[in-house]
Amino acid sequence: MSEIRENISKNILELRKKNNITQIELAERLNYTDKAVSKWERGESIPDVEILYQMSKMFNVTVDYFFQDPMSIDEKKEYSTKRFTAPKIIQLCLWVMFVWFVGTVIFVYNAIYGKDMTGLWICFVWPLPISFAISVIYCVYYKINYIIPVFLSAGLWSSLSAIYLQCLILNENIWLIFILGIPLQIIIILAYWLKKEN
Numbered sequence: 167m168s169e170i171r172e173n174i175s176k177n178i179l180e181l182r183k184k185n186n187i188t189q190i191e192l193a194e195r196l197n198y199t200d201k202a203v204s205k206w207e208r209g210e211s212i213p214d215v216e217i218l219y220q221m222s223k224m225f226n227v228t229v230d231y232f233f234q235d236p237m238s239i240d241e242k243k244e245y246s247t248k249r250f251t252a253p254k255i256i257q258l259c260l261w262v263m264f265v266w267f268v269g270t271v272i273f274v275y276n277a278i279y280g281k282d283m284t285g286l287w288i289c290f291v292w293p294l295p296i297s298f299a300i301s302v303i304y305c306v307y308y309k310i311n312y313i314i315p316v317f318l319s320a321g322l323w324s325s326l327s328a329i330y331l332q333c334l335i336l337n338e339n340i341w342l343i344f345i346l347g348i349p350l351q352i353i354i355i356l357a358y359w360l361k362k363e364n
Contacts, residue, residue: 175209285335
């Protein structure tokens with residue numbers, strides 16, 4: 167029973183602080199005294215079910231939320247915000263497909279109206295690093311940090327490959343460009359490791 171009381175007190179305190187509400191303001195909204203709210207937050211007493219229901223509506227949570235361990239609630243929230251869901255995957259795929267569509271349009275236009283078809287296949291190489299760049303931006307925006315290094319690494323090596331292939335079309339062999347990728351790859355790994363440790 168003491169564990170339930172402790173969970174309720176911690177969750178009330180956390181929700182109140184997250185919503186920038188003082189004990190007095192919360193008490194006024196619930197038609198209670200600020201001393202009662204203070205006791206709830208210290209775990210000296212617990213509000214009845216009707217008050218918990220009122221607070222659940224006020225803070226936009228379920229009544230069950232108050233009984234859960236605050237630590238497990240934070241973990242669940244972090245997991246739900248930092249993972250790919252179906253709508254996020256579909257949205258990312260639409261952006262990536264748009265890039266490939268533009269590459270295809272450029273290829274078709276040049277195939278129909280262009281005189282020289284040499285190296286036209288490069289239209290299907292450049293969308294790859296651009297797709298990875300979009301994926302990195304998308305993951306940064308939605309704070310899906312665990313997969314950013316994968317997209318950064320793929321973007322790095324596909325960019326170097328695209329530059330190399332573009333130069334090959336121009337009869338320039340610059341294979342040494344791939345040596346640049348080694349320190350950059352190490353930087354990506356170390357930066358991710360450092361961020362994870364912090």
